[in-house]
Structures are given as C-alpha cells and as structure tokens.
Amino acid sequence: MNTKWFNFLMTAAVLGLAAGSWGMVERLLYGLNPVAFGSYVPWGLWVACYLLFLGLSAGAFLVTIMTYLFQMKRFEKIGRLSAFTVLIALLCEVLFITIDLGRMARIYQFLLTPSFSSLMTWMFVLFNAMLILYFLKTFFLLREDLVQAAADRKRRGSGIYRILALGRVSYSTSDRLADEKRVHILSIISLPVGLLFYGTNGAFFAILMNRPIWNSALTPLLFIVAALLSGGALITFLIHSYMRDEELERILGKTILFLLVVFLLLEGFQFFVGYQSAVTAVVTSLDLVVLGPHWWTFWIVHLVVGSLIPLYLLTARRHNSTAISWACFLIVATFIAVRYNFVIPDLAVYKIEGLEQAFVHKRLDTSYVPNLNEWLVSIWIVSLGMIVFLAGTRWLPVVSSGKGGPDHG
Amino acid sequence: MSRNLPDQDHLIRMQEDLKRALMKDPSEIRWSMVIDVSKCIGCHACTLGCVAENRLPPGVVYRPVMEMEIGRYPHVRRRFLPRPCVQCQNPPCVKVCPVTATYRDRQGVVVVDYNRCIGCRYCLVACPYAARTSDFGEWYTRGTPDVVGKIYGRMAAAEGYEAHPATEYGRRWPVRRSGSPIGNARKCHFCLHRLAVGMLPACVTTCIGRATFFGDKMDPESLIFSLLGSPRIFRLKEELGTKPAVYYLS
Numbered sequence A: 001m002n003t004k005w006f007n008f009l010m011t012a013a014v015l016g017l018a019a020g021s022w023g024m025v026e027r028l029l030y031g032l033n034p035v036a037f038g039s040y041v042p043w044g045l046w047v048a049c050y051l052l053f054l055g056l057s058a059g060a061f062l063v064t065i066m067t068y069l070f071q072m073k074r075f076e077k078i079g080r081l082s083a084f085t086v087l088i089a090l091l092c093e094v095l096f097i098t099i100d101l102g103r104m105a106r107i108y109q110f111l112l113t114p115s116f117s118s119l120m121t122w123m124f125v126l127f128n129a130m131l132i133l134y135f136l137k138t139f140f141l142l143r144e145d146l147v148q149a150a151a152d153r154k155r156r157g158s159g160i161y162r163i164l165a166l167g168r169v170s171y172s173t174s175d176r177l178a179d180e181k182r183v184h185i186l187s188i189i190s191l192p193v194g195l196l197f198y199g200t201n202g203a204f205f206a207i208l209m210n211r212p213i214w215n216s217a218l219t220p221l222l223f224i225v226a227a228l229l230s231g232g233a234l235i236t237f238l239i240h241s242y243m244r245d246e247e248l249e250r251i252l253g254k255t256i257l258f259l260l261v262v263f264l265l266l267e268g269f270q271f272f273v274g275y276q277s278a279v280t281a282v283v284t285s286l287d288l289v290v291l292g293p294h295w296w297t298f299w300i301v302h303l304v305v306g307s308l309i310p311l312y313l314l315t316a317r318r319h320n321s322t323a324i325s326w327a328c329f330l331i332v333a334t335f336i337a338v339r340y341n342f343v344i345p346d347l348a349v350y351k352i353e354g355l356e357q358a359f360v361h362k363r364l365d366t367s368y369v370p371n372l373n374e375w376l377v378s379i380w381i382v383s384l385g386m387i388v389f390l391a392g393t394r395w396l397p398v399v400s401s402g403k404g405g406p407d408h409g
Numbered sequence B: 001m002s003r004n005l006p007d008q009d010h011l012i013r014m015q016e017d018l019k020r021a022l023m024k025d026p027s028e029i030r031w032s033m034v035i036d037v038s039k040c041i042g043c044h045a046c047t048l049g050c051v052a053e054n055r056l057p058p059g060v061v062y063r064p065v066m067e068m069e070i071g072r073y074p075h076v077r078r079r080f081l082p083r084p085c086v087q088c089q090n091p092p093c094v095k096v097c098p099v100t101a102t103y104r105d106r107q108g109v110v111v112v113d114y115n116r117c118i119g120c121r122y123c124l125v126a127c128p129y130a131a132r133t134s135d136f137g138e139w140y141t142r143g144t145p146d147v148v149g150k151i152y153g154r155m156a157a158a159e160g161y162e163a164h165p166a167t168e169y170g171r172r173w174p175v176r177r178s179g180s181p182i183g184n185a186r187k188c189h190f191c192l193h194r195l196a197v198g199m200l201p202a203c204v205t206t207c208i209g210r211a212t213f214f215g216d217k218m219d220p221e222s223l224i225f226s227l228l229g230s231p232r233i234f235r236l237k238e239e240l241g242t243k244p245a246v247y248y249l250s
Helices: A003-030 A045-068 A073-099 A119-151 A158-164 A173-206 A218-242 A246-277 A280-291 A295-316 A321-347 A372-395 B010-022 B045-053 B092-096 B122-126 B154-163 B223-227
Strands: B031-036 B065-072 B075-082 B102-104 B110-112 B132-134 B185-187 B212-216 B246-249
Touching (some): A003 A372, A045 A173, A073 A246, A119 A158, A173 A218, A246 A295, A280 A295, A295 A321, B092 B102, B110 B185, B122 B132, B212 B223
Antiparallel strands (some): B031 B212, B065 B075, B102 B110
C-alpha cells in the first residue's frame, strides 16, 4: 500500500473514530437506552457486525492453517499478514459483542458461573482460545524482526520495538528454530479450535427451535461457507493492496468464485425450502428479506453489488488481478447486508398471534432500523480496528516479502 | 343456590390453598396457573396490576393480554389470551443462559438472578413465548411535561415512585439509576415476593372476571388441581416439549 492510500485511509479512520466517539460516550453513559432494538428484536446491527468480523477472520484463519500447518509454500508471503488480520478481526468481534451486552461490566461472570449447556459459553471459551493462540502466533512470527528493530538504536521507535520484543535484543538460529516449532504447534492446536469456533457460531443460532429460519442443520454449514467467502475475499483484497502477487490472486480468485457459487446455492436452498414448507413464520420472515422495508439490502446490496458483479468479474475478468481485487472488495463491503438479513428477519416476526397489539411500546415492536447511536458505535469500532491494522502493517513487520513462511526467519 | 355457582369465592379458596401450600416443604410445591380464556374479557387489569406491583418501566411487560379477532364481519368475535411467563418445566431460556443467571427454583418457577445476568438477551431470543423483556432503562416520567401551578411536586412524587423498584424476588433493590435490573432480562416470576408472605400473585387478585387461577398443583385438595382435570385444558405450543406450568381452559 502506497503512502497516499495509507494517509487517506488513516485519516478516514481517525475521523471515523472521532465521529463515533459521540455514540460510544452515549453508550457508556446511558447503557442500552440509546439503541433502537427492543425486546422482540433483541439483537441488531452490532450482532450483525459481530458476525461480519467473525467471517472476516475465517478466511485469514484458513490461510494461516495452510501456511503453518500444511506448510503450503504458495501462501508463505501472506502468512504473517493473515495471522495479524485474524487478530484484528477477533478484536473487532469482541468489541462488538461486548458493547451489545446490557451489563457489560459483568463479563467476568463467564468465568465465575459458566453454564456449559449454553453455546454462548462455548463461544466465549473458543473465542478466548483463538485470541490467545493468534496473539502468540503473531508474536512468534514477528519476534525476529522485532528484536532486530529493537537492536537498531538508530531506528525511530526502537524503544517501542524493544517493549514489543519483551526486552530481547539478540535472536539466534536456535531461537528461530524454537519459534518455528512454537508456531507449528500453535497451528496444530488452532485448527480444531478454529473449526469448533466457527461451527459453534452457526450452531448458536441453529439450536433455537422457535426460530424457524435459523433452526436448520443448514445454518452451521451456511455460516462456515459465508465465513470462508467473506474472509477469503478480504485476504485476496489485502494481497492486492499490500504485495501484488498476480498468480496467488488468481488462485484465490478461483477459490472465491467457487465459495460464492456454493454460498448462493445454499442461500437459494434456504429460500426454496422455506417457501415450499409454507410455514407462516418462515414465509413471513423470508418475505421480510425479499419484500420488506429493507428489500434493497438483499436485492441491490447483496445480490447485485455483492454477488452478480463479483461473479462477472471473477469469471469474465478472471485473469485480471485488479478485477479480482475489485470483486473481493465488493463481497467484503456488502457482506454486512448478508449478516443483517440473517439476524433481523427471524426476530422481526411475532411468534405468537396477537402479541403485536397486546402492549404497545417502541421496545415491544418488531420494526427495527438501526439508529444513529448504533451506527456511530459501529463506525467507532471499525475505525479503531482500521487504525490498529494500518499501523500494524506500516510499523510492524507484518508485511515483508519473502518472510512469513514456516521458515519465516 | 344454583349448583353451578361456587359456594365460596375462588379467591378465598385459592387463598386457603396457598396457606396450606406454604405449610409444606418448598421443594414439594409446584406453583401452577390456569387461565380460563372463556372468562377473560380483555380488560387488561392483570397487565396493569402486574405493572404496578412490580413497578415495571416502559417497555417491560410480564403479562400482556393478547387479542385475536376471529371470523369475518358480521360474524366476528374477539378472543383474549393473557400470557404470563409460562414457567416451562423444560425451559429453553435456562439452557441458553451462559452464566446460569436464570434457572428453575425449588418450586418450579423460572427466575432471573439480576446480579448475575449480563444482559446478552440470548434468553429473549430463545423463549418461544416472547415472555421475556429487557429493561432498557426507560422512565415514564422522563420527557413528560409537568404543568406548573397545578399540584406542586407531582412530578417529583411520580419520579420517586418510579425510582424505587419493587421487592422482586423478595429483595430490596437499590434506587433506579443505572444498576440492575436495568440492562437485565426480566420476566414474570409468579410474584414470588407476594407468595412468600401468603399473598396470591397480583394478576390473580386483580382479575375481575375470576379467569386466573393459581395454586400448588401437587395439592389434591386445591382448586388448581381440580381444574387441571378439565377436558378443556391445553397449553401453549405444547409441541415444543417445553412443558409449561401455565395451563389454559379453552
């Protein structure tokens, strides 16, 4: 990424952080009072954003597994960047889901009184396991360069590198071998942990028997494919932005095309089965997606901009890395519509007849549109994630050609 | 006296049943409710009685009365269905709570530990009866005009009333500012705080049609026990296997 783009994106992120601060202050002072969701649509934009970042981390996760577990040389160049991307996406995820809690200061209750019958507890456990694994993995991958930067006294910010390298100023061949081994072991552990983590997030919704669209064996599968699609698209876009490897981009472009087709097929099955079942709650929820007040998020944002145009670019312009990059960018940028249309419609249908007129209040209503506060808080978190990511790719040895493989030293 | 008329007011009978139940070991009690929908006139007195008893803020409701219009003009009728928390014996909300903040107590009532609840609202999403609401910290008195020169201090008095939460779960809760139950999931608990002192739930005593019955279904002498034998009895969404402790008479 050249300096011009870096400065532009950094400025946008800082402005986003500044603008979003107003929403964050409101959220911290008044709890969930400023939000638009209520008791019948209890989850809103923040949960959709959580799912978006969950997916974004999945593609990068897969690349790290291919690089450091299966030792696929083709992906060596993007190994470090992928590990760092997983870490940042996980941090954004945890911010979104924490901010959504009615009493977020009590998050420690997960440790004091966990209930292992709840999939949310397992999500907490697996999320933290992923965070620790990827924090350690990124650290061991970067350590050699961090130590070198710390040892270079003339270099600006060498003191910071020394802190990041935990005070070390020398790095031997045996250290390198030990770190490579550590990264490999962490990758072995992270494969089952990651698969369980991404699967659990789908099962989290699928087990709810009173939510007819979610309550399907297809949901965890849809989640995994959606995660790989959006995350894979992100990593392809990042390769184009940071290191330009046309061959690698073409390989990933084909993978993204395959995932996009599979995802659209699964989505099509969901609609087909739902409409054919003719269960009122299911049909009403699906109608909300395709004909409801936010129909454009499905037809225009998701299908046209996020699927058809990328499909065209990935097939007709499959040899052009810029076109592939554009396709991936469009998939990532519009994927929030997919997550939104997954979370909201099943909640936005009264599951008991007559409830809508029983007690009238804005919190007891199924018409939900995210308000300014929710958008501001979302902008704040995304901006923070962008600042950390951009700073990391600029000043940390995350992007360095020829490094980052299993023999990253 | 006609044979169809009860020789004792149902409330008196249920009060006696309650007194008898409280003499038992609490773990032997199974509180249950029966609602006779043919007697419900849709007055919403139970809803308001509940709101007043539990000092529920705006947007939090434990016992709405659902209304349905049946038939087509001119052959139309309305049906009313009060819906408290149905106190499932196999509650989906309990299974999904990640911090064991919600559980079935010894008497079969599903309760919420306000000091443990993290406000994730997974239980709201999991409840098939939409019986749970989240407390978003709303106030009736905030943003409403106070007419100057009428009754001085009226707003302050109203605010004072709202600021002091009810003794739900038999506990004295701090003045309502930002602490629990704000941010928590809330639900009907069969007025456990009233039962503990020998009083029937507020919705039972405020029901002007005597359509709501309450008692210990393990007591064969109780009114509720005899009603449960009715061929008219049914439960909401029975096919889900949640085994509600709230029954309806069709």
